[in-house]
Amino acid sequence: xxxxxxxxxxxxxxVAIVSAESTTCDFIMTPTPDLGAEELQTSINYAVGHSVxxxxxxxxxxxxxxxxxxxxxxxxxxxxxxxxxxxxxxxGATVEAWEGTVLDGLSAQWAVGAANCx
Numbered sequence: 001x002x003x004x005x006x007x008x009x010x011x012x013x014x015v016a017i018v019s020a021e022s023t024t025c026d027f028i029m030t031p032t033p034d035l036g037a038e039e040l041q042t043s044i045n046y047a048v049g050h051s052v053x054x055x056x057x058x059x060x061x062x063x064x065x066x067x068x069x070x071x072x073x074x075x076x077x078x079x080x081x082x083x084x085x086x087x088x089x090x091x092g093a094t095v096e097a098w099e100g101t102v103l104d105g106l107s108a109q110w111a112v113g114a115a116n117c118x
Contacts, residue, residue: 021082021083021086021087021088021091022062022080022081022082022088023080023081023082023088023089023091023092023095023117023118024078024079024080024081024117024118025078025079025080025081025092025095025096025115025116025117025118026076026077026078026114026115026116026117027075027076027077027078027079027098027112027113027114027115027116028074028075028076028077028112028113028114029044029074029075029077029103029110029111029112029113030073030074030075030110030111030113031043031044031075031105031108031109031110031111032108032109032111033107033108034069034073034108035107035108036069037067037068037069037075039107040067040075040105040107040108041065041067042106042107043105043106043107043108043110044065044067044075044077044105044110045063045065046105046106047103047104047105047106047108047110048063048065048077048079048081048103049061049063050103050104051098051103051104052081052083052091052094052095055094056083056086056091056094059083059084059085059086060083060084061081061082061083061084062081062082063079063080063081063082064079064080065077065078065079066078074113079095081095091117092117092118093117095115095117096115096116096117097115098112098115099112099113099114099115100112100113
């Protein structure tokens with residue numbers, strides 16, 4: 001039914017996923033304007049992806065971002081970021097340096113109040 005090569009391919013793909021060098025970063029951010037989490041999802045995706053791309057030009061990167069809005073207008077943002085051929089610790093250090101800066105999104109500017117990567 002399934003060949004040995006099929007299982008070998010699945011195994012190698014699984015190993016590649018598990019060994020991928022990604023870093024997880026948690027932020028407290030304040031967007032201007034605050035359009036709500038659903039409306040701002042594309043904006044934060046762009047802000048993080050673009051900012052990582054500027055720091056690491058000519059590389060392949062991926063980022064997955066989630067937003068949680070607080071009543072005071074701040075957002076918890078969790079980003080899982082991977083840059084090909086760049087150690088996760090280096091990416092994390094670059095991203096943590098965003099604390100106190102403003103990232104450009106598509107529909108909002110994102111003031112980074114805190115950044116912590118692990």
